[in-house]
Amino acid sequence: MADVSRWDWEIGTKAIPFDAWKADFAWVEEPYVSPDGERIAAVVNLDDAQFSVCVNGRAWEGVFDKAWYLRFSHDGRLSALVSEDGEWTVAVDGETWPERYGYVWNTLFSADGARVAVAAQQDMAYAMVLDGVMWENRFANMTHFAISPDGRHTAATVQVKETGEADIARFQAGCYSVAVDGDAWDSVFTNVWNLAFSPDGAHLAAEVRQGLYDYTIAVDGRPWERCFSSVWQPVFHPVSGAVIAPVRLEGQWTVAADGAPIWPRRFVQVWHQQVSPDGQRLAAIVSPRYGYWTLAVDGVPWRTTVNEMVMDLRFSPDGRRLAAAAKHDGRWTLLVDDRLWSQRFDQIRPPVFSPDGRLVAAVVETEGRFGLVVDDRRLPQSYEALWQPVFSPDGTRVLVRGIEKGTYRRQVLAVDQLLA
Amino acid sequence: MHAIYGWVTGPLTWIAFLLFFGGLLYRLVQLLILVRRKEPFIFSYMSLKYSLRSILHWILPFGTVNWRLHPVMTIVTFAFHICLLVAPVFLMAHAILFEEAWGFGWPSLPDVAADWMTLIVIAGAVFFLVRRIVRPEVRFVTSTSDYVLLAVVAAPFVTGFIAYHQLFAYRWMLVAHIVSGQVMLVAIPFTRLVHMLFAPLTRAYTGSEFGGVRHAVDW
Amino acid sequence: MAQPAKSEAKQIVDNGIEKGAAGLTEDRIQAVINRVIKGESGARLKVYVDTCVHCGLCSEACHYYLSHDKDPRYSPVAKVKQTLWEMIRRKGRVSVDFMRRAAEIVHTECNLCKRCAMYCPFGIDIAYLMMVVRRIVHLLGMTPQYIQDTAHSHAAVSNQMWVKPDEWPDTLQWQEEEARGEIPTLRIPLEKEGADIMYSVIGPEPKFQAQLIYQAAVIMDVAGVNWTMPATAGWDNSDMAMFTGDNEVMGRIKREHYETAARLRVRRIVMGECGHAFRSVYDVGNRWLGWRIPPIPIIHAIEFYHELLTAGKIRVAKKFKTPVTIHDPCNVVRGGGLHRMARDLAHALCEEVVEMYPNCEHNYCCCAGGGVINCGPPWKNKRIEGNRVKADQLADAKIRGAKVLIAPCHNCHSGLEDINHAYELGLDIKFFGDIIYEVMEKPEA
Ligand code: SF4
Ligand code: SF4
Secondary structure, eight states: OOOGGGSOOOSEEEEEEOGGGGGTSSEEOOOEEOTTSSOEEEEEEEETTEEEEEETTEEOSOOBSEEEEEEEOTTSOEEEEEEETTEEEEEETTEEOSOOBSEEEEEEEOTTSOOEEEEEEETTEEEEEETTEEOSSOBSOEEEEEEOTTSSOEEEEEEOSOOOTTOHHHHHHOOEEEEETTEEOSOOBSEEEEEEEOTTSSOEEEEEEETTTEEEEEETTEEOSSOBSEEOOOEEOTTTOOEEEEEEETTEEEEEETTEEOOSSOBSEEEEEEEOTTSOOEEEEEEEETTEEEEEETTEEOSOOBSSEEEEEEEOTTSSOEEEEEEETTEEEEEETTEEOSOOBSEEOOOEEOTTSSOEEEEEEETTEEEEEETTEEEEEEESEEOOOEEOTTSSEEEEEEEETTEEEEEEEEHHHHHO | OHHHHHHIIIIIHHHHHHHHHHHHHHHHHHHHHHHHHHOTHHHHHOOHHHHHHHHHHHTSTTOSHHHHHOHHHHHHHHHHHHHHHHHHHHOHHHHHHHHHHHSOOOOOOOHHHHHHHHHHHHHHHHHHHHHHHHOHHHHTTOOHHHHHHHHHHHHHHHHHHHHHTTOSOHHHHHHHHHHHHHHHHHHHHHSGGGHHHHHHHHHHHHHHIIIIITOOOOO | OOOOOOOOSOOOOOHHHHHHHTTOOHHHHHHHHHIIIIIIOOHHHHHHHHHOOOOOTTGGGOHHHHHTTTOGGGSHHHHHIIIIIHHHHTTTOOOHHHHHHHHHHHHHSOOOOOTGGGTSTTOOOHHHHHHHHHHHHHHTTOOOHHHHHHHHHHHHHSSTTOOOTTHHHHHHHHHHHHHHTTSTTOOOOBSOTTOSEEEEBOTHHHHHOHHHHHHHHHHHHHHTOOEEBOSSTTOBOOOSHHHHTOHHHHHHHHHHHHHHHHHTTOSEEEEOSOSHHHHIIIIIHHHHHTOSSOSSOEEEHHHHHHHHHHTTSSOBSSOBOSOEEEOOOHHHHTTTOOHHHHHHHHHHHBSOEEOOSSOGGGOOOOSSTTTTGGGOGGGHHHHHHTTHHHHHHHHHHHHTTOOEEEOOSHHHHHHHHHHHHHTTOOOEEEOHHHHHHHHBOOOOO
16 A cells, blocks of 8 residues: 555645636546545546646646546556547556557556556457556457456456357357466356455456356366355455355355355345455345345344445454445435444445544535535535545544635644544 | 034034134235245335225226226126125025024125025126136136136035025035035135135235336226 | 238247257256246245136237237236146146247247236236246246347346447447537546436447437536446446346346446436336346345436426427327336326427327337347247237327337337338337437537
8 A cells, every 4th residue: 555654644734726727628527636635637628639637737748539537546646548549548647658559448556556457458359458568368358357456467357269149058158267467267167257366466266157057256267166046256365365255045145255155144135245454354245134234244234224225345444343335215324333323415435444443434425515524423614526534544633635616625634623 | 414414514614614714814824924935025015005006996896997898707707706705794594593603693684685696696607607618818728627616616606596495405405505615615715716815915016016116007 | 001921830949949958858847947936936926826817807918919819828827827837737847848838938928018917806917927937947048049148248248238348438438529529518427426327228229329328418418417427337227137037147237237326426327218127227136136126216218308308407499390109118117107207208399299099007018028029030020920919009100190109118119110110100210319319409519
């Protein structure tokens, strides 16, 4: 991860005008803000089919026929997918990769943000490109892209055998596999979905279907012995290295590790399982009874349920606390440690814990205005747009990044004062 | 004869009613358990408002497009089902029997009315029989069991009518009437006649899905 | 009116059904049938089968029955008799030939239109029973070839038409560029987190009907809607897996669709003019996943256009002159109650609306729905023959002046196009979007 401690944590506000740019360009698209809050950027249109990227009021030198998918990496690198003369490439901080492709999309960053990968199509063949270097092997089709946390490997589901038009037998016999750094697994499957790298990038697990009915998880190309009637995306246990995935058995879901169910209890649904950072606990979003949703920790569902949806499960850094966005009767709130916040919102972003896990904050939206809520207390300030808050490593400060009255503000606030 | 009569009106009647009510209860409980075990989502879509809305339209003669599409069938089936339910329950003879046994009864129909209702049931049964034979779409899905069930339902009415009018073999007819009535009662929970119990439930479910989820009418 | 030649009960060979039938044993058939009937199914199956009194009152509901001169084999209950009743009676021990015929019945003689559920006095849902059999057919690997191929496409690339992951954003960008010829500042905002609306479409739109995306973008732009489209999988709301009984793939793609919307933090999903997709997203797929109601509200185009027009966000410059008639797609009418809005919309947009009868909830199906049209060329004629009543209905509307047929559903569109052609009706078939695009006030270019 980027070194958050080196950011400017002085209490105070830096303002950058944003709406003012509109005078300089034909139009300004939706803004993105760097993780440290120092820069605000947007794709801008200069003229007919002339696009650039404007950062803190200054446009990149390059002008492109098209530019989209503006994204900051975790260390603040700003990338965009750009096209010139019908060819595509990636621009990072204004510099385009020298190589050109038929198409590029789905930008991925390594955990530290230093490495950038995209999926690419060249002459109707597909491969991943990592920092401008394309896999040597190309494939007829490619889906489900992944980059290892250290950014050294990229992978994707690839089609390794030709399928004839509507040749259902051939398809079912298996035409898909996984390529890691361009090298496909020896095994083929009917389908391969949702890849997951191990934390060290040495292993890769994926959901596979063998034939039409047998679903399981394949790790480094080898499927689990046991099959299920369905599975969802696996994760690697950060300590033990076990592969953990939700599996469907006799019409209900549970969680399996390395092929064997580990939660005795069955659920209407189980997904988005996550191991706590210390490796001690396993949590997942579950539906314990039809139409009701909550979290389960180590197989035991919480008592508090909501009736529409739960998403964005997050552990506190110490692994002791858990929070998730929850939707009940059409409105969103936060579900924290088996309790719902008292307030309800039109929309909520993923929860953010302070480093010591003491506080949990979330950006919320009501009637088109954004605000920050910390431990169920809404801060008075409201914004036109607001990004995720970031706590300082010592937990005493919080970085708030928002736009109000056309001006972007980077504010560092003292947590004590905030809650006073 | 007396012994037989005593037996059919005594223990057999007990058994028949026990099986009838017990059977209905069993089917209902079994159904609810099955829903709970396999399709619990069904409960979550049930709506009293839309259940009643649907049931009301369908128990109203000509209350639905399909009833209007088949006027003769509609008249016959409503007359048949109403008489089938009302005649036995409100027949004076039955009410008296009940009062003798339990010490209380209820108002009953004049015999003439009950007699006509019986004839309507019989006529309805004949209509259904003929319809089953002459209408290709009905004949195609008809099996022996459909004729048997029709006979089971008609029998108590036919025998009751003969017995009441003492046309012939009164005592035997009376016994036949009682036994066939018992057979029908017992058949209800365990054959397609169970629609007596299930029809309101399926209607309620379809009504709830159409009304509550799909915002459409189901008639 | 021309009649297509009757195909004399000649055997149609479908490679998908044959592929499954080859090597099938009665033991396997029995095991699968019992797994579905005893294991997967529950109260509905049991009660529907036990309650049906074989009265045949559902017959007149079915366009197949009516179109085949009341041939009893096509009545809804007859389809149950020829499939499930036999399976239950023989405790699952049926022959391969029986299964061949069963696969044909449930995939090509029923559109799952649920009209019969409105005609059965008990509300027995025959479409559900047909789906139970389709599930059996799926588990036996006997699903007709073309629709099976579509289910494969859903599984492999998360859309109906084998659209590759790059082709999707590329197509949107191309349509955006095209539309800028008309409105220079127009955008199709991709991956815009926090937009009010995610607009989702079905696979054939980027593949064959990109102009529909163009039109939708113009409508969104003029109406000033804060909208987005995903650049990832999850953009396609269609679902043939639902119709092949491949519930696992159905759940997978519905999850992707909803989670894409959740990831984009939109308030609502607006979908294009498609019926079966509406059924899948609104009513069926969500349930398999455990979502009692859609976790993010899903708005069909009819409702959305109605809303834009009522709120004055789009205005009619000049009403559509040619008289129109409206086809009520089963899945948004019996399945969503949108017929009133469809009429309001038609009257607001067009000078003359000719009703065809029966209409609203009682309208006849297009005969393409329920995956029937997706069974492909081998079954095309059978499908057209199976809907003579629709042709009669359309011809009648035409006699009373209608020249344009509005069909706010993709399947209906294609199915009606075939009927229009085969019965030489000469109607011009359009979506609401086509008409709105034509009559709306647009900024001067
Ligand atoms: S096509 Fe429609 S009316 Fe006919 S059987 Fe199927 S669901 Fe019923
Ligand atoms: S109308 Fe209902 S009860 Fe009568 S045959 Fe059809 S499905 Fe069975």
